[in-house]
Amino acid sequence: MVMVLGILGSPREQGNTEILLDEALRGAGEAGAATGKLKLAGLDFAGCSECEECYVTGQCSIEDDMDIVYDALERADRILLASPIFFMGLPSQAKAMIDRTQRYWALKYLLKEDFPAQGTSARYGSFIGVGATRGKQLFDGTILTLKYFFDAIAVKPLRDSYLLVRGVDEKGEIRQREGIPQSAARLGTMLATRD
Numbered sequence: 001m002v003m004v005l006g007i008l009g010s011p012r013e014q015g016n017t018e019i020l021l022d023e024a025l026r027g028a029g030e031a032g033a034a035t036g037k038l039k040l041a042g043l044d045f046a047g048c049s050e051c052e053e054c055y056v057t058g059q060c061s062i063e064d065d066m067d068i069v070y071d072a073l074e075r076a077d078r079i080l081l082a083s084p085i086f087f088m089g090l091p092s093q094a095k096a097m098i099d100r101t102q103r104y105w106a107l108k109y110l111l112k113e114d115f116p117a118q119g120t121s122a123r124y125g126s127f128i129g130v131g132a133t134r135g136k137q138l139f140d141g142t143i144l145t146l147k148y149f150f151d152a153i154a155v156k157p158l159r160d161s162y163l164l165v166r167g168v169d170e171k172g173e174i175r176q177r178e179g180i181p182q183s184a185a186r187l188g189t190m191l192a193t194r195d
């Protein structure tokens with residue numbers, strides 16, 4: 001069975017991002033996938049300390065709740081990061097999580113080892129992003145970061161599937177945006193059923 005992992009990058013409970021992530025996971029579940037959700041703000045983990053231990057061992061020297069995230073990233077077949085934009089990039093919780101996947105970058109590029117995937121299906125990644133403003137470049141920096149994040153965790157980014165929503169700010173406002181929750185559900189279905 002395909003396992004779809006949703007990672008919530010927003011610290012706001014039941015905010016716009018979480019509403020869309022829940023819709024996507026509902027779509028994935030209804031399409032027959034097993035689903036899991038990780039709320040990064042509910043975990044206690046540090047950023048990367050650049051100690052370089054992973055360059056030698058492939059393991060992270062810091063013992064904290066990132067172990068939960070590592071385990072989930074290795075078990076999942078499909079990884080959906082959902083996040084708001086803070087200061088034109090990812091919120092600190094999501095960026096810290098990505099920085100801590102440097103151990104997988106080290107595995108791949110320094111130690112020449114395969115990602116320790118535990119699933120049996122193809123690994124794909126997608127993204128749901130929301131922001132309050134409407135600028136053309138609102139998601140550009142984040143999309144570039146995700147390209148390298150998904151490469152480190154051995155996931156093929158389904159770039160055309162990214163759901164990018166501009167002009168949403170107030171908590172829960174996304175519910176009133178016609179067609180957007182439905183688009184999130186369709187994204188989840190696609191992630192669950194993609195060969």
Ligand SMILES: Cc1cc2nc3c(=O)[nH]c(=O)nc-3n(C[C@H](O)[C@H](O)[C@H](O)COP(=O)(O)O)c2cc1C
Pocket residue numbers: 010011012014015016017018083084085086087088089130131132133134138168169170171172
């Ligand atoms: C610290 C902070 C920084 C933000 N920076 C941006 C920004 O650079 N661009 C933008 O469009 N919206 C920005 N926003 C607005 C959020 O992206 C917006 O409120 C979004 O709907 C929040 O999603 P959530 O409800 O899932 O947390 C910022 C919000 C906060 C709290």
